[in-house]
Amino acid sequence: MAIENNPAGRLYNILDEAKTHKPTEKTAEVWAQVFGFHVDDKPQLFSTVGGLYKLLAQTREAIEKIPTDNPRYYLSPFNLIEKAFSDMHLVSVWERTAKLLDPTAMAILRSRPKTSSSFFAA
Numbered sequence: 219m220a221i222e223n224n225p226a227g228r229l230y231n232i233l234d235e236a237k238t239h240k241p242t243e244k245t246a247e248v249w250a251q252v253f254g255f256h257v258d259d260k261p262q263l264f265s266t267v268g269g270l271y272k273l274l275a276q277t278r279e280a281i282e283k284i285p286t287d288n289p290r291y292y293l294s295p296f297n298l299i300e301k302a303f304s305d306m307h308l309v310s311v312w313e314r315t316a317k318l319l320d321p322t323a324m325a326i327l328r329s330r331p332k333t334s335s336s337f338f339a340a
Contacts, residue, residue: 225276230327232270233299233319241313248312263308274303277327295323 232252239248250257253266278300281292302318 225273225280226327229273229277229299230324232273233324233327236312237316237319237324239312239316241311241316243312244309245306245312245315246308249308267306267308271303274300281326292326295320295326297323299323299327 236248236252239251244257246263247257249263249266249270250259253262255262255266257263278293278296281296282289284292286292298318298320302315305318306315
């Protein structure tokens with residue numbers, strides 16, 4: 219996972235790595251593997267998920283600051299990523315969350331830091 223100096227890039231890297239996991243894995247197992255801890259370490263699991271929610275909020279805030287005539291262009295696809303997190307169940311299969319990681323929203327997370335990095339500064 220490449221280190222990014224902005225919330226959108228960090229979120230993209232995390233979600234991109236998570237998407238490589240099998241849809242039949244439990245969501246908690248996916249996060250444990252992505253972040254390198256044992257799935258039974260519940261304090262670490264909940265701390266990590268809390269950190270992901272914080273990163274998600276920071277990313278939305280950064281996207282909202284992009285000067286554009288059409289903010290919905292950036293925010294509409296991002297809403298699916300937020301829905302993936304709000305509907306996430308740690309004991310259900312990863313497929314339930316992964317299917318909401320829309321390719322358009324992922325593309326916006328990937329491309330915006332490269333084109334407007336000053337708007338995504340950490």
